[in-house]
Amino acid sequence: MNRFAGRRNRKIVIQLFRAVGGTGFPAARTISTNPMRGIAMKTIHPKITEVLTGTFKVPAHEVLPESTMDSLEMDSLAVAEFAVIIKETLGVDADSEKLYKDATLADISAYIDEAVGSTAAEATVPVSNTR
Amino acid sequence: MKRPAIAVTGLGMITPVGHTTDTTWDGVRAGVSPARTVPELQGCAVDFACTVSGIDLDDAVGGRSAFRMGRYVKFALLAAREAVADAGLDPAHWDGARVAVVVGTSSGGSAGLTEQAVALERRGPEATSPSGILLTIPNMPAAEIAIAMKATGPSLAPCTACSSGVTALSVARDMLTLGQCDIAIAGATESIVFPVAMTGFARSGAAAPRDGDPARLCRPFAADRTGIVMGEGAAIMVLERADEARARGASARALIAGAGATTDAHHPTSPHPSGEVARAAVDAALHDAGWRAEDVDHVNAHGTSTPQGDATEAALIGRAYPHRPPVTAPKGVLGHCMGAAGAIEAGLTILTIQHGVIPPIANLDAPEPGFAIDCVTKTAREVPVRRAVSHSFGFGGQNAVIALQTP
Numbered sequence: 001m002n003r004f005a006g007r008r009n010r011k012i013v014i015q016l017f018r019a020v021g022g023t024g025f026p027a028a029r030t031i032s033t034n035p036m037r038g039i040a041m042k043t044i045h046p047k048i049t050e051v052l053t054g055t056f057k058v059p060a061h062e063v064l065p066e067s068t069m070d071s072l073e074m075d076s077l078a079v080a081e082f083a084v085i086i087k088e089t090l091g092v093d094a095d096s097e098k099l100y101k102d103a104t105l106a107d108i109s110a111y112i113d114e115a116v117g118s119t120a121a122e123a124t125v126p127v128s129n130t131r
Numbered sequence: 132m133k134r135p136a137i138a139v140t141g142l143g144m145i146t147p148v149g150h151t152t153d154t155t156w157d158g159v160r161a162g163v164s165p166a167r168t169v170p171e172l173q174g175c176a177v178d179f180a181c182t183v184s185g186i187d188l189d190d191a192v193g194g195r196s197a198f199r200m201g202r203y204v205k206f207a208l209l210a211a212r213e214a215v216a217d218a219g220l221d222p223a224h225w226d227g228a229r230v231a232v233v234v235g236t237s238s239g240g241s242a243g244l245t246e247q248a249v250a251l252e253r254r255g256p257e258a259t260s261p262s263g264i265l266l267t268i269p270n271m272p273a274a275e276i277a278i279a280m281k282a283t284g285p286s287l288a289p290c291t292a293c294s295s296g297v298t299a300l301s302v303a304r305d306m307l308t309l310g311q312c313d314i315a316i317a318g319a320t321e322s323i324v325f326p327v328a329m330t331g332f333a334r335s336g337a338a339a340p341r342d343g344d345p346a347r348l349c350r351p352f353a354a355d356r357t358g359i360v361m362g363e364g365a366a367i368m369v370l371e372r373a374d375e376a377r378a379r380g381a382s383a384r385a386l387i388a389g390a391g392a393t394t395d396a397h398h399p400t401s402p403h404p405s406g407e408v409a410r411a412a413v414d415a416a417l418h419d420a421g422w423r424a425e426d427v428d429h430v431n432a433h434g435t436s437t438p439q440g441d442a443t444e445a446a447l448i449g450r451a452y453p454h455r456p457p458v459t460a461p462k463g464v465l466g467h468c469m470g471a472a473g474a475i476e477a478g479l480t481i482l483t484i485q486h487g488v489i490p491p492i493a494n495l496d497a498p499e500p501g502f503a504i505d506c507v508t509k510t511a512r513e514v515p516v517r518r519a520v521s522h523s524f525g526f527g528g529q530n531a532v533i534a535l536q537t538p
Binding site: 055072074077078084093 | 196
C-alpha cells in the first residue's frame with residue numbers, strides 16, 4: 001500500500017527558498033506538492049541519482065521514482081546532508097525534514113525542477129514494483 | 132594487584148603499505164617507504180607524505196553512513212572489522228553490554244573542522260555540513276565502531292598525541308583487568324594529511340624538509356636524519372582475558388604483559404634531554420610485566436627521524452637495555468602515523484613475536500656513530516622474539532610503553 005495513500009491530493013504548503021540573482025535574498029514561493037505527481041513523471045533528477053549513489057552509496061537499482069528517503073534508509077542526518085548538497089550544487093534551498101524526508105524521489109525531482117526552473121534533461125528510469 | 136593475563140585475539144590494520152594486517156606486515160618487512168608527493172598538498176612547505184591509497188574508503192565502509200565519517204573514522208572502522216573477524220567473534224552474537232571500545236587519536240577530526248571552517252568562511256553557514264560536528268569530535272571512531280558492532284559497554288577516546296595508541300591499549304587492558312568488560316576493541320587512528328596540519332608540522336620544525344625523493348627522507352637513527360615524514364592509518368585490536376579467550380577456543384596472537392606511562396613535564400615538543408622520564412615509562416612497563424631489562428628480546432622504537440628525538444631515544448635504549456636487543460623503527464616505512472602510530476607499532480611488534488622476524492629500518496645503512504643500539508638495517512632479521520617492548524613518545528611529553536610477549 002502506498003504510504004501516501006491517505007494524503008493523496010493533499011496540498012502541502014512549503015517554503016522553498018531560492019537565491020535570486022546573487023543578491024543573497026531568498027524568494028519565498030508556495031508549491032503544490034501532490035506526492036503522486038512525480039511518480040507519474042517516472043523521472044528522477046540526475047543530481048539526485050548522482051548524490052544518492054555517490055555520496056550515500058545507495059545502490060543504483062534502489063534509486064527509483066517511488067523510493068523515499070526512508071525506504072532508502074536515509075536517516076534525518078543523511079537527508080539534511082542531502083539537502084545541503086542540493087543547495088550547494090543546484091541552488092535549491094529547502095527544509096529537509098518538510099520537503100525531502102517523506103517525499104518520493106519523483107516528488108523531490110519535481111520540486112527541484114520547479115525550483116530551478118530548469119528543463120534540463122532528466123534521467124528516465126524504469127519503475128519497479130518488485131521490491 | 133594480581134592482573135589476569137590479557138590476550139590480543141584479533142588484529143586489524145590499515146596503513147600506507149596495506150589495507151589489512153597481512154599486507155601491512157608484508158610492506159613493513161620489505162622496508163621500503165611509499166612516501167610520495169601528495170597533490171592535495173600542492174603549495175605547502177611539506178607536500179609529501181605516506182598515505183593510504185588504492186582503496187575506496189566509502190565503498191569499503193559501505194552502508195549509508197560514510198558521509199558522516201572523517202577519513203580517520205573510516206580507517207578505524209575498517210581496522211576494527213578486521214580485528215573482530217580475526218578474533219573469530221561475531222557482533223551479532225555477543226553480549227554488547229560487555230564489549231568496550233577504546234580508540235585513541237591525536238588530532239581527531241581536525242581535517243573535518245578545517246573543511247567546515249573554509250565552507251563557512253567562503254560560502255556561509257548554509258554551506259556547512261549538518262555532520263560538521265561529527266566530522267570534528269575525536270570520540271567518533273569509538274562511537275562509530277560501537278554503533279556498527281552494537282557494543283554498548285563503555286567507550287573512550289584517549290588522546291596522548293603520538294602515544295594515544297599505546298594509551299588506548301593500556302586503558303583497555305585496565306578495563307578488562309577491573310572486570311568492566313569482557314571484550315575490548317582497542318587501538319588508534321589518524322589522518323591529518325591536509326594543508327593546515329602539514330603546514331603546522333613544517334612550521335614547528337618537526338617535519339623533514341623536501342630534499343630529493345620523499346621515500347628516502349624518513350631515516351630513523353641515521354646521522355643525516357632531518358625530521359618527521361607524515362603517515363596515516365589505524366590499528367585496532369581485540370583484547371580479552373586470556374583464560375576466557377582460551378575457553379571459547381580463541382587463539383591469542385600475543386599477551387599484553389605490561390604497560391607504563393610518564394610525562395616529561397618539560398616542553399611541548401622537545402623531549403627532556405636527559406630522557407630519564409621516558410626511561411621511567413620503560414621501567415614501569417618492565418616492572419608491570421615482571422621482567423628484567425635483559426628479558427627484552429626486541430625494541431620497537433618510537434624512532435621518528437627527528438634529530439633530537441632519536442638521539443634521546445637512542446641514549447635511552449642504550450641505558451635501559453644494556454644487552455643491546457635488536458631495534459626497529461617502522462616510521463621509516465610508514466611515516467609517522469601520529470595518534471595511530473603506537474597502536475600500529477604495537478601490532479607490528481606482535482607480528483614480530485608471532486613470525487620471529489624483525490623488519491628493517493627503512494633508509495638506514497647504520498645508526499649515527501655513538502648510538503649504542505643494534506638497529507636492524509636493510510633486510511628483515513629472523514630471530515626468535517618472546518618478549519618485546521614498543522615505545523611511544525608524544526608531543527606534550529606524554530610517554531607510553533607497552534610490553535608484549537608470546538601467549
